[in-house]
Amino acid sequence: MSNARTNILARLRAAAQEPAAIPETVSLPGEERGRADPVTQLKRLLENMHAEVLVTDRRSWIDTLKDALRPRGLNGLLYGPAGPLGPTLEANWDSGLPPLVGYTQEVEQCKERLFALDAGITSTKGAIADVGALILWPDVNEPRLLSLAPAIHIAVLEADKIYNSLADAMVRERWAEGMPTNALLISGPSKTADIELVLTFGVHGPKELIVLVLEAV
Amino acid sequence: MAEAVVDFPRNFAQALNNQQLRRNLRVAMDTMGMRRRTLFADLEAFERLRVRGDAIRQRALSKLPELLEQLERKCTENGIQVHWAETPAEANQICLDIIQRHHATRVIKGKSMVSEEMHLNHFLAEHDIEALETDLGEYIIQLDHETPSHIIVPAIHKNRDQIARLFHEKIPNTPYTEVVEELNTIARQVLREKFYAGEVGVSGVNFAVAETGTLCLVENEGNGRMCTTAPPVHIAVMGLEKVVERLEDVPPLLRLLTGSATGQLITTYFNMITSPRQPGEKDGPREVHLVLLDNGRTKIWADPELRQTLKCIRCGACMNHCPVYTRLGGHAYGYVYPGPIGSILTPQLEGLENAGAMATASTFCGACEEVCPVKIPITAILRRLRTESYRQTAAPNAVKGHGCKRNLAESLAWQGWAFSNATPWLNALNATLLGLTGSHLSKLPQVGLLKRWGQSRALPPFASKSLHALAKEKGISDE
Numbered sequence: 284m285s286n287a288r289t290n291i292l293a294r295l296r297a298a299a300q301e302p303a304a305i306p307e308t309v310s311l312p313g314e315e316r317g318r319a320d321p322v323t324q325l326k327r328l329l330e331n332m333h334a335e336v337l338v339t340d341r342r343s344w345i346d347t348l349k350d351a352l353r354p355r356g357l358n359g360l361l362y363g364p365a366g367p368l369g370p371t372l373e374a375n376w377d378s379g380l381p382p383l384v385g386y387t388q389e390v391e392q393c394k395e396r397l398f399a400l401d402a403g404i405t406s407t408k409g410a411i412a413d414v415g416a417l418i419l420w421p422d423v424n425e426p427r428l429l430s431l432a433p434a435i436h437i438a439v440l441e442a443d444k445i446y447n448s449l450a451d452a453m454v455r456e457r458w459a460e461g462m463p464t465n466a467l468l469i470s471g472p473s474k475t476a477d478i479e480l481v482l483t484f485g486v487h488g489p490k491e492l493i494v495l496v497l498e499a500v
Numbered sequence: 501m502a503e504a505v506v507d508f509p510r511n512f513a514q515a516l517n518n519q520q521l522r523r524n525l526r527v528a529m530d531t532m533g534m535r536r537r538t539l540f541a542d543l544e545a546f547e548r549l550r551v552r553g554d555a556i557r558q559r560a561l562s563k564l565p566e567l568l569e570q571l572e573r574k575c576t577e578n579g580i581q582v583h584w585a586e587t588p589a590e591a592n593q594i595c596l597d598i599i600q601r602h603h604a605t606r607v608i609k610g611k612s613m614v615s616e617e618m619h620l621n622h623f624l625a626e627h628d629i630e631a632l633e634t635d636l637g638e639y640i641i642q643l644d645h646e647t648p649s650h651i652i653v654p655a656i657h658k659n660r661d662q663i664a665r666l667f668h669e670k671i672p673n674t675p676y677t678e679v680v681e682e683l684n685t686i687a688r689q690v691l692r693e694k695f696y697a698g699e700v701g702v703s704g705v706n707f708a709v710a711e712t713g714t715l716c717l718v719e720n721e722g723n724g725r726m727c728t729t730a731p732p733v734h735i736a737v738m739g740l741e742k743v744v745e746r747l748e749d750v751p752p753l754l755r756l757l758t759g760s761a762t763g764q765l766i767t768t769y770f771n772m773i774t775s776p777r778q779p780g781e782k783d784g785p786r787e788v789h790l791v792l793l794d795n796g797r798t799k800i801w802a803d804p805e806l807r808q809t810l811k812c813i814r815c816g817a818c819m820n821h822c823p824v825y826t827r828l829g830g831h832a833y834g835y836v837y838p839g840p841i842g843s844i845l846t847p848q849l850e851g852l853e854n855a856g857a858m859a860t861a862s863t864f865c866g867a868c869e870e871v872c873p874v875k876i877p878i879t880a881i882l883r884r885l886r887t888e889s890y891r892q893t894a895a896p897n898a899v900k901g902h903g904c905k906r907n908l909a910e911s912l913a914w915q916g917w918a919f920s921n922a923t924p925w926l927n928a929l930n931a932t933l934l935g936l937t938g939s940h941l942s943k944l945p946q947v948g949l950l951k952r953w954g955q956s957r958a959l960p961p962f963a964s965k966s967l968h969a970l971a972k973e974k975g976i977s978d979e
Contacts, residue, residue, distance in 0.1 A: 298802030473722035477637035488722020
């Protein structure tokens, strides 16, 4: 390696100026504190971005999920067996539903299968009401490709984890103290407007996003 | 990396006479402007937000050396390998070394303007490595061996018929279709196989957070996530000015970026990468590399006025609102970064002797400044670059290539002009003579500068009385 690092830092240090005092507003302005309740607001924004939002509750979400999946004739549902949804899915699955496929091996052993599956299901860490996005922190039990490789991504969100804004979520959950390998905000199925600015959904990421919002019983 | 010599007048004439290009651009730029205005309809709230964005970028730049060291330290702690490059050639070599160490020949790329600045694809191709662009717009122009004409929507100069023909001709067994959804599906099918088989993923960086060592990527298509998740190795390249101090600096900048770029509250994906695959994790790259590129940025940084150029978050709003860009498109500028931001950044990176003419591609209407989400004083910097083109100076922060336009004839002419205006009798004589001739500029011999100036303009007649004389008649005292 060259001395690039030394040279770059030396140039910056040689030219360093007295830092001017820059006035900064303390709180983030422009955050609309919506009068609508967070679930309604989130649902509206996600639906604007072509996500399907099903509001259900903690007891009956699995039935909502099964009803949504049954007519679709999918080739499988990828999930994390050791993740928060795993036990409920396994305990309640019946025939007539797409077979459950556990994401249990490293990607190198199952890449072909991951890319061929129709659907994947994940939990979420929360959501952001003011822009309409889900927060995902993939981990050992619910890996990153679970929400990316299959054509349909199903996300399960607990309604009491909806934050007003991204800044709000970051501060209240103390993200700065320890970020995960990968953190994601997701606001809909993948989309593009690269041809004549015509908005079309379903490019490289999932073609559909289904969000189950679980309200307290 | 020097581009071929750019012939601006020829490029501009060609672009202006290309009716297809004019139509494509017109529709697209109007639409993008409208979407942005809709999102930032509350002008007061927008102003507060951009004051904040400006302050965040200024603070980050004011601490640049410290933040770069902190970013390096945090990334290294997280397992991300940090590399420094002074030139595009060094950055390219760093990427090549990593790719060759893994015996990889198939590279998949997410959209990155810095990689365009490096001409990375071309460099890798010379070493028999396929670097495939996966952003739909980038994929389209790569198929046609073109460069981006816009930093956000790179294929905006093409319409669907042109893309339909391109896909039909370049992608085997592809029927001709002008349906945008079908074109989209074709690209999805081709690229999914590439994502699956890609050995190294390359991406840019929208914000790098020094506090946590996190690389942030903003996108809609999912190709960015694919490139940074599916292959075993991820290389992120970034201009060293992209660092921000704290994680909480990100939300306002993100809002400003997506709103200014495409009028979106948020993009489909906001991807925050803090480390390679950890023990027990089942996917994600095992190696993540961050390449920090200088390429003249430290020189720009040294000057307090020019430094403001580096606040840019690459939203492209200045292009969408520029009366020059919206009639030319990006290719006419001849360099990687077009439009108002390109017109101030490129001459500083490439030198005034090469790219100084870009600073003249402006009407000084100031629309770019009005929409800039981080308040870059674009017109002041344009003026500075124009002035420095004519000024030889020993100032340490002078722009590369300063004084390149200075010539003896012009210097003498201006000295004469100054003398005549500072000498009352000479000034009066001149004014009288010009007025007496009843002269019209068009009656003077049409040579040199006057000829060029008059080619596309109606030349005005001289007034019969000078301003001086008119003021005297009106009884305005001669102060």
